[in-house]
Amino acid sequence: MCRLALWLGRGGFFKKTIDNHTKITILITMQKILTNPTANAKINKSTKKGFWTFGIHLAPAKLSGFNVCAWASKGCADACLNTAGRGRMTAIQESRIKKTRWFYNERENFMLQLVKEIGNAIKLAVKKSQTPCFRLNLTSDLAWESQKFNGVKLMEIFPDVQFYDYTKSFKRMEKYLKGEFPKNYHLTFSRSESNAKETEKVLRLGGNVACVFRNELPKTWQGYKVINGDETDLRFLDDKNIIVGLVEKGLAKEDETGFVLECS
Numbered sequence: 001m002c003r004l005a006l007w008l009g010r011g012g013f014f015k016k017t018i019d020n021h022t023k024i025t026i027l028i029t030m031q032k033i034l035t036n037p038t039a040n041a042k043i044n045k046s047t048k049k050g051f052w053t054f055g056i057h058l059a060p061a062k063l064s065g066f067n068v069c070a071w072a073s074k075g076c077a078d079a080c081l082n083t084a085g086r087g088r089m090t091a092i093q094e095s096r097i098k099k100t101r102w103f104y105n106e107r108e109n110f111m112l113q114l115v116k117e118i119g120n121a122i123k124l125a126v127k128k129s130q131t132p133c134f135r136l137n138l139t140s141d142l143a144w145e146s147q148k149f150n151g152v153k154l155m156e157i158f159p160d161v162q163f164y165d166y167t168k169s170f171k172r173m174e175k176y177l178k179g180e181f182p183k184n185y186h187l188t189f190s191r192s193e194s195n196a197k198e199t200e201k202v203l204r205l206g207g208n209v210a211c212v213f214r215n216e217l218p219k220t221w222q223g224y225k226v227i228n229g230d231e232t233d234l235r236f237l238d239d240k241n242i243i244v245g246l247v248e249k250g251l252a253k254e255d256e257t258g259f260v261l262e263c264s
């Protein structure tokens with residue numbers, strides 16, 4: 001566990017950085033940011049391998065009035081897993097919208113709470129002999145690599161902990177593949193019906209690409225090996241330069257945009 005996480009646990013970090021205004025605003029806006037590792041069927045599969053994935057569900061696309069998915073396509077927005085499982089409940093949708101607005105309107109307070117929750121999640125996982133990891137874009141595509149708290153980049157605050165995400169941003173993916181990302185942040189590119197050129201470039205640069213397939217997974221796609229991405233969500237354990245195959249789920253079954261690939 002990183003030293004800062006231990007320090008967080010003792011409250012030293014907060015004693016030194018919280019002012020009264022911040023304390024009051026946190027009390028007004030406070031809600032839990034991170035989901036539990038068992039809250040979502042997909043990330044719950046990580047537990048089989050000894051990992052606990054904690055993540056953030058924001059309100060995707062422009063549902064909150066703020067666009068958290070700048071590179072979304074029509075197909076992915078229509079098929080988004082935002083409404084899967086408990087996401088169907090109005091209270092959950094309202095909570096995601098509130099959380100997203102909190103992120104945009106009170107960034108410093110949001111980050112303070114997030115840092116605190118990550119510190120607590122690490123402690124809890126370690127206590128239960130699990131390895132913690134974090135997927136902050138469960139239903140968003142934000143550049144977490146740039147987010148800072150108190151002038152320090154989030155991922156540098158927790159250098160010994162693994163973060164991972166999927167993205168449709170070629171720019172982010174290119175930076176990642178060039179080694180310009182925090183060492184503890186893994187990215188997988190997401191193919192959609194409108195980013196064929198970018199998908200090809202990512203594969204040529206040696207990156208991994210997630211693709212959604214109709215009914216079943218092929219063995220290869222465009223000459224690249226397809227692995228079963230539904231087995232776990234632990235993308236940072238995947239081999240390099242492969243296709244992460246996902247079988248269509250939920251609203252994706254109705255997709256007619258080309259977001260879901262027809263291979264069988």
Ligand code: SF4
Pocket residue numbers: 060061068069071072073076077079080081082138139140141168
């Ligand atoms: S980019 Fe991801 S989170 Fe955003 S709308 Fe598309 S599938 Fe949903």
